[in-house]
Amino acid sequence: MxxxxxxxxxxxxxxxxxxxxxxxxxxxxxxxxxxxxGTYSKLVLRGIEVAALKFSVEKRENSQNLLIKTxxxxxxxxxxxxxxKFYQRIESLVDGSTFDVLRTEKRDEQxxxxxxxxxxxxxxxxxxxxxETDPNDPSRRPHTVASPLETTxxxxxxxxxxxxxxxxxxxxxxxxxxxxxxxxxxxxxxVTARERKKSILGKKWCFRVEPQVFGENRLIExxxxxxxxxxxxKSRIPIRANINTSIGKIVVKLKKLSYGNDxxxxxx
Numbered sequence: 001m002x003x004x005x006x007x008x009x010x011x012x013x014x015x016x017x018x019x020x021x022x023x024x025x026x027x028x029x030x031x032x033x034x035x036x037x038g039t040y041s042k043l044v045l046r047g048i049e050v051a052a053l054k055f056s057v058e059k060r061e062n063s064q065n066l067l068i069k070t071x072x073x074x075x076x077x078x079x080x081x082x083x084x085k086f087y088q089r090i091e092s093l094v095d096g097s098t099f100d101v102l103r104t105e106k107r108d109e110q111x112x113x114x115x116x117x118x119x120x121x122x123x124x125x126x127x128x129x130x131x132e133t134d135p136n137d138p139s140r141r142p143h144t145v146a147s148p149l150e151t152t153x154x155x156x157x158x159x160x161x162x163x164x165x166x167x168x169x170x171x172x173x174x175x176x177x178x179x180x181x182x183x184x185x186x187x188x189x190x191v192t193a194r195e196r197k198k199s200i201l202g203k204k205w206c207f208r209v210e211p212q213v214f215g216e217n218r219l220i221e222x223x224x225x226x227x228x229x230x231x232x233x234k235s236r237i238p239i240r241a242n243i244n245t246s247i248g249k250i251v252v253k254l255k256k257l258s259y260g261n262d263x264x265x266x267x268x
Contacts, residue, residue, distance in 0.1 A: 002253070005236065006194065012027070019236050024126070025033070025153045027057050030057055030058050030059040030066065031058070031259070032056065032258065032259060033054070033055065033199040033256075033257075034053075034054075034055055034057040034254065034256070034257055035052065035054050035254075035255045035256040036052065036053040036137040036252050036254055036255060037049065037051075037052055037252070037253055037255045038051045038052065038053070038251065039250070039251050040048050040248055040249070040250055041248055041249045041250075041251070041252075042247065042248030043229070045209070047251075048076065049075060049076030049077070050074065050076055050203075050250070051069065051073060051074050051075060051076075051086075052072070052075055052255075053072045053156070054070075054071045055068065055069060055070040055071065056068075057069075058169070059091075059096070063096070063156055064070075064095075064096035064097055064192050065093055065094060065095060065096050065102070066093075066094045066096050067091060067092070067093055068094060068157050068158065069089070069090075069091050069093070069156050070088075070089070070090045070092075070237075071088070071089050071090075071101075072086075072087070072088045073086070073087045073088075074086045076213070079142070083109065084110075085109075085110075085111060086107075086108075086109060086110050086111075086134045087109040088106065088107065088108050088109070088246075089106065089107045090105070090106045090155070090156070091104070091105045091106075092104050092155055092157045092158050093219070094158055094246050098099045099158075100123055100152070100153050101121050101158045102120075102121055102123075102132065102152075103118065103119065103120055103121065104117075104121075104155040104157075105117070105118050106118075106119075112136075113143070113256075114134070114135055114191070115133070115134060115135075116132070116134075116135055117130060117131060117132040117133070117181070118130070118131050119155060119179065119182060121149070122149075122180075123149075126148060126150075126182065127146055127147065127148050127149055127150045128149055128153065128179050128182060129144070129145075129146045129180025130144065130145040130147075130179075130181055131143070131144050131148070132144075145180070145182025145183060146182060147182055147183055147186065148166070148184075149169055149177075150184075153175065153178065153179050153184055154176070154177070154178055155178070155180070156178060160186075164253045167193050168207045168230070168232070168236070169191060169207075169221065170191055170192070170193060170194055170207070171191065172190075172191040173188060173189070173190050173191070173238050174188070174189045175187065175188050175189070178219070181218060185217075185218060185219055186217070187211055187213060187218070188211075188212040189209060189210070189211045189212070189214060190209070191208070192208050192209070192210050192227075193207075193208040194206070194207055194208070194232060195208055195227045195229065195242055197239060199239035199240065199253070199254055200222045200239075200254055200256075200257070201231070201239065201254075203238065204232070204233070204239060205230050205231070205232040206229040206230055206232055206239065206240075207229070207230050207231075207232055208227055208229055209227070209228045209229070210225065210226065210227050210228075211226055211228065213226055214226065216244075222245065222254070223245065223246065223248075224243065224244055224245035224246075225243070225244050226241065226242070227241060227242045227243075227245075228240075228241040229241070233236055237254070238254070239253070239254045240252065240253050240254070
């Protein structure tokens with residue numbers, strides 16, 4: 001379903017940027033957690049709550065590696081209006097020294113359809129191997145894909161942390177390599193403006209960033225556009241995102257931010 005894929009993509013990209021939001025010298029910090037809420041609008045429908053995202057970063061025991069956990073789940077209006085339920089959980093294992101993604105495990109539920117998958121990033125041999133199985137039908141032959149890695153490549157939940165380290169400025173253009181379902185995509189990212197936005201953190205000056213995820217041979221092969229607002233400060237926190245397609249508009253807003261200690265911001 002297009003609304004589901006579009007929404008999950010923007011949520012995951014938000015998670016990507018958010019995972020690096022708090023630390024000045026490292027892209028991920030154990031103990032951080034973020035929560036977003038997504039609403040849907042089209043014609044007479046305005047601001048219908050449709051889904052939520054939760055993610056956290058934790059350090060693996062007895063290891064320098066980090067585990068980034070992301071959950072996206074349907075809720076509210078999408079269940080009533082479209083009679084559609086989805087849930088996606090992604091666990092990304094990241095090298096705590098180089099911040100390269102090593103392994104991605106995913107559970108994808110769309111109604112009665114369930115798929116489990118594992119992507120292994122073989123950095124030495126420069127390839128990613130993807131295996132997808134159907135837990136409802138263990139006898140079904142696994143779906144496999146393998147692709148070469150030409151440059152540093154991330155999964156959907158680790159890809160855009162690079163923005164944290166890049167000198168964002170109006171007019172800047174970057175390209176990030178992202179692997180999803182065993183395929184590898186080049187994602188151009190354009191910084192188009194600097195604007196002030198209201199959020200749970202107050203009114204913040206933000207960079208308006210536009211990842212080019214829509215179009216032929218891209219993450220979402222249909223017409224549309226995506227915009228993310230990232231605070232113009234050392235934290236670089238993504239506070240809002242808009243996605244527009246022919247099926248309507250989805251707005252994603254930061255609802256809760258936790259630094260892994262007593263400092264927590266919650267939408268009122």
